[in-house]
Amino acid sequence: MTLSLPTEIPLQAYLVLAAVLFCAGVWGLINSRNAVRVLMSIELMLNAVNINLMAFSSYLDGQLIRGQVFAIFVITVAAAEAAVGLAILLSLYRNRETVDMERFNLLRW
């Protein structure tokens, strides 16, 4: 009995993997009560986008790897976002003494 596995990894495998990661990130972003976990979910989503960019760069743009350059910019912006986001979280915690997302409701209509 021979397994009919593909000889190389198809592009769609990477896309489906990134879709799983992105959807897990979206679900966590909506449902997390802890503000740190919200930031982690955002990082998951950014990584999913990066996987897509790298897969396209490798499979469809092998010579001018523009996707890799984009992924580097995304990594840069993600690092800046994490730093500012966690600083905001710290000052929020200092003012409200909680990290529960349900209690950050000052701007709720």
Next chain:
Amino acid sequence: MTIASTTQLICFAVLSLTLVVGAFGVVLLPNIVYSAFLLGGVFLSVAGLYLLLNASFVAAAQILVYVGAVNVLILFAIMLVNKREDLSAIPGLALRRLLSALVCAGLFVLLVRVAFTTPWALPGPASIGEEATARIGEHLFSDYLLPFELASVLLLMAMIGAIVLARRDVFASDVITGEPADQGLLEKARTPLLTSKP
């Protein structure tokens, strides 16, 4: 089927399994510290996927920036806000989770359908492999020069912004002259704002 492609498939399977399990662990585990360490695992397996895609430079950048900086920053944040608190129950939480899971499943189905129905222009041009690092450098200093410089300005702004937002300590007296500092600038140890509201 050669040994190389078999190895590649096995690596891809292991990495994607780690990635999916880690991602669901990050969003589902009740303990936030476990989530943070699993997030590090997710970042490492994403770096492994980049290595499978012939991108060693981006894999190294991923490990340095995400595992070395972002994950450590998240652990520090968890340490600084680590207070056991019992979250008050909200009505309809299970319904909300179910609905958002349905929405996410719909989004997933949509993305998978797009991935399998789009006629990708495969096979594309041959990959340049280990030349990629030199090519990224050429891109960064020719046609992507403006975004590159903007990214450096952005990082500087983020650094200053994070310091301004997160700092707390102000000296009570001037370090050089020893005169008492302007009391208006001091952050008093005061009761937190707005905690009384539910």
